[in-house]
Structure formats: structure tokens, C-alpha cells
Amino acid sequence: MSVQERKARERAERERLIVATARELAEQQGWDAVTTRRLAERIEYSQPVLYSHFRGKREIIGAVALEGAAEMAVAMRAAASGASGPRDRVAALARAYLDFAARNPAVYDALFQLDGGLAYAREDTPEPLKDAFAALLESLGEVAGDGVEPGLFTEVFWASLHGLATLTRAGRLPPEDIEPRVELLVDRLAAL
Amino acid sequence: MSVQERKARERAERERLIVATARELAEQQGWDAVTTRRLAERIEYSQPVLYSHFRGKREIIGAVALEGAAEMAVAMRAAASGASGPRDRVAALARAYLDFAARNPAVYDALFQLDGGLAYAREDTPEPLKDAFAALLESLGEVAGDGVEPGLFTEVFWASLHGLATLTRAGRLPPEDIEPRVELLVDRLAAL
DNA sequence: TCGATTGTCTAGCGATGCTAGGATCAATTC
DNA sequence: GAATTGATCCTAGCATCGCTAGACAATCGA
Numbered sequence: 143m144s145v146q147e148r149k150a151r152e153r154a155e156r157e158r159l160i161v162a163t164a165r166e167l168a169e170q171q172g173w174d175a176v177t178t179r180r181l182a183e184r185i186e187y188s189q190p191v192l193y194s195h196f197r198g199k200r201e202i203i204g205a206v207a208l209e210g211a212a213e214m215a216v217a218m219r220a221a222a223s224g225a226s227g228p229r230d231r232v233a234a235l236a237r238a239y240l241d242f243a244a245r246n247p248a249v250y251d252a253l254f255q256l257d258g259g260l261a262y263a264r265e266d267t268p269e270p271l272k273d274a275f276a277a278l279l280e281s282l283g284e285v286a287g288d289g290v291e292p293g294l295f296t297e298v299f300w301a302s303l304h305g306l307a308t309l310t311r312a313g314r315l316p317p318e319d320i321e322p323r324v325e326l327l328v329d330r331l332a333a334l
Numbered sequence: 335m336s337v338q339e340r341k342a343r344e345r346a347e348r349e350r351l352i353v354a355t356a357r358e359l360a361e362q363q364g365w366d367a368v369t370t371r372r373l374a375e376r377i378e379y380s381q382p383v384l385y386s387h388f389r390g391k392r393e394i395i396g397a398v399a400l401e402g403a404a405e406m407a408v409a410m411r412a413a414a415s416g417a418s419g420p421r422d423r424v425a426a427l428a429r430a431y432l433d434f435a436a437r438n439p440a441v442y443d444a445l446f447q448l449d450g451g452l453a454y455a456r457e458d459t460p461e462p463l464k465d466a467f468a469a470l471l472e473s474l475g476e477v478a479g480d481g482v483e484p485g486l487f488t489e490v491f492w493a494s495l496h497g498l499a500t501l502t503r504a505g506r507l508p509p510e511d512i513e514p515r516v517e518l519l520v521d522r523l524a525a526l
Numbered sequence: 527t528c529g530a531t532t533g534t535c536t537a538g539c540g541a542t543g544c545t546a547g548g549a550t551c552a553a554t555t556c
Numbered sequence: 557g558a559a560t561t562g563a564t565c566c567t568a569g570c571a572t573c574g575c576t577a578g579a580c581a582a583t584c585g586a
Contacts, residue, residue, distance in 0.1 A: 149563095178543060188566050190545075199543065254506060255447070262506045290518060297507055298498070298515050305497030306490070314446060314454045315489055323490050326482060330523045341532095370574060380535050382576075391574065 157195045159185050161205045168206070168248035173256065176202075197259075204258030210249035211270040217242050218277040228285050233328045235281045236303055240320065243307035250311075254304060275300075287333025302327055349387045351377050353397045360398070360440035365448065368394075389451075396450030402441035403462040409434050410469040420477050425520045427473045428495060432512065435499035442503075446496060467492075479525025494519055 163184045167176050178199060182189040196202050221238030225231035243250040252258055261267050275296070282299050283292030306323060309315040355376045359368050370391060374381040388394050413430030417423035435442040444450055453459050467488070474491050475484030498515060501507040 263508045294514055298518050301497030301501050302494035304501055305493030309493050309496055316455050322486060326490050
């Protein structure tokens, strides 16, 4: 059995290598630069090897997205735990979210802009995605206010952050004034 | 001179045809289906003709975006003018915005998701884009609240709508509950 | 009527995602 | 220890993409 185990281990290792390399390449030069040829060359295998791990480029994007979702959940919880009151917590969360999007644009794109073939907001949604949403809900639910369903509130708050993140990075919003925008959003949207 | 005028007219007409066809094709089958070959075939000219009107596919997307921006501005002002009070106006605006995005997904993508080679939020931003933002500002500025710059408020409100629009259409948010989301957004964000 | 200009097309380049089919190497069996 | 089997990987190629060079034809000014 040991031989098969070793092979399985090596295979899993190579899969991690593919995902990590795709992510690295995407962060360095954008997702357009992540071609199957370039990716294959970087991992020092031929192109078809990629297709023995993933159905296609879409699934590779999806794998990067899942990895990113897990990291985002960690970052959100870390930001929330370092705050004292609800107001602080929500503000810290918002900043951490925008910071994550700005620092990991390729991962953020894989998560929320590109088609990674993942199911969102459904029962069969992969666990990391559910958990990332849960991490938001943990901090935002408490400021939903009376008569507002925490899930609904989280969706709206999240959408607002997403809008700010994407419009800013796409050059649709001037990059300065990020802080006052966050202040406005938190002060108005959260029921404190 | 009449001959030249006729030629210029025909040329302009063909350019409109290209943009309209690109838009139609994009709405029917998505922007991925808008290839230069298919587009050329539909307008019944050869591929290189496209390049005598536009620098490339990007510019065609940009042209569709400008057309869409003008329509959006009209739709926003129409929605705003039919409302009685500020609360009504902002709510109507929000609904009209999301409705526009849902009904014209390809145009919306050209405007805010794809790269159409346009400058946003700058001095050299094309007029239709500035005007679309102005249309939002006209209705939203009055509910910015004390001490909040109307432009900043409009940016945040717009970003929230944009987040809702894109996340919903990309399947990241369940399509139902649109109305309660709008209600929540309007009630909380607008200073009434 | 003739040369020049403008307009359009055919053909092709490099690159993309993806796949078929053959070669190679290791594990298994006699 | 040799032969067979099976998994693993690579070379080569397909159709399609955005874009362009160069040939050809129609039109214009003299």
C-alpha cells in the first residue's frame, strides 16, 4: 500500500503546486496571463497534466477561489476579534475586507468576479464559501437592527463592500477617500 | 461635396450598425460570443472593416458602454422624476438601477465590469459617463445628510447598488429578496 | 481617359483552451 | 528473472481567438 500512498501524496502535492502557481502568476500578471501553457511550463510539466487534475482552466480558478475564501474567513475573524465594541468591530471588518481585496486582487477576482464553476448561495455551496459568509455574519448579525434578518443585512453590507472594492480597483472610483467611504457605510448601515 | 458627405454618412451608419450588432450579440449570447469574426459576419462585412472603425474589440465594448451610459442616465432621471418625496425618489432610483442592470446585463458589463478602454472618474472621462453619474447625484445628493459631501454619498450609494447588481447576476446572491434589500439600503443609507 | 487614392477582401500570424494517440516507465504476474 | 499489464506523461495537433499584411477592385481628380 505504501507505494500507492506515496503516489497519492505526490499527486496531491502537485495539485497544490498547480493551484499555488496559478495564484502566483495571476497576482503577478493578472488572470489573462494564466494560460495553460505558461502554467504548465512553470510547474515543469506538460499541458495535459493540468487536465488530469482539473477539468479545465475554470476549475483551477475555482480552486484558487476556495483557497482564498478560507484565508478571507480567517482575516475577517481576526479583524473582528481585535475590536472592542460593535461599532469598532464592524468598521474593522469593513477595512479588513477592502484590504484583502486590494492586497489579493487575483484571488478576489477568482472568488467574486470570474467563473470558477462554483455554486454560491446554495445548499451544495462548498464549505469554505459558506464559512466565509458565516465569518461576515458573525460580526454583522449583531448590528442588523430590530426586525431585520441578520442574513439579509449581511448580504446588503457585503454587497456594499463588494461594490466599493470592485469599483475602486477597476478605476471606476477614485482611490482616495476610502476611509470616509467606510465611515459613512458603517455609520449609516449598521444599527448601533 | 455631396459625395463625400454621403460617404461619411454611410460610414457613420455602418459604425452604428457595428455597435448595435455587438450589443445585440452580447445580450443574446454573452460577450464571449462577440468575436470579431461573428460580428463581421453579422454586419455582412469582412473582419478588417471592424478595425477601420475601432482600434480593436476593446473599443467596441467601450462604444457599447457609452451608449449604455446615456440610456442609463435617461432611465435614472425618468425614475426620479416620477416620485413624490425624497424617500420615494431614492427608492425608485435604486429599483430602476437594479432593473437596468438586470435587463441589460451585457451593457452593464461593458459599463462596469469589462475593459472598454474608457477613463472613469477623471477629467478626461467621456461625457456620457460623467452625465450618468450626475444623474445619480441629482437624486442622491439631497439625501446625503449634514456634513456629508454629496459626491461621496453618491459614490457609496452607487457602489452598494453595483454590489447588489453584480453579485445577484453572478449568482453570488439569491435572486429573491431583491426588494427587501433595496428597502434596507434606502432606509439606512439615505438621511431622510 | 489615365494615374492615384480609397475601400475592401483573402490569407495568414501567433496565441488560446483543450484533446487524441503514442511512448515510457514501474508494478505485477508467471 | 523475464514478460505483461497498467498507469503516467508527452508530442503533436485541432478549432478558435484578436489582429494585420498585402493584393485587388472601385472610385476619384486631373
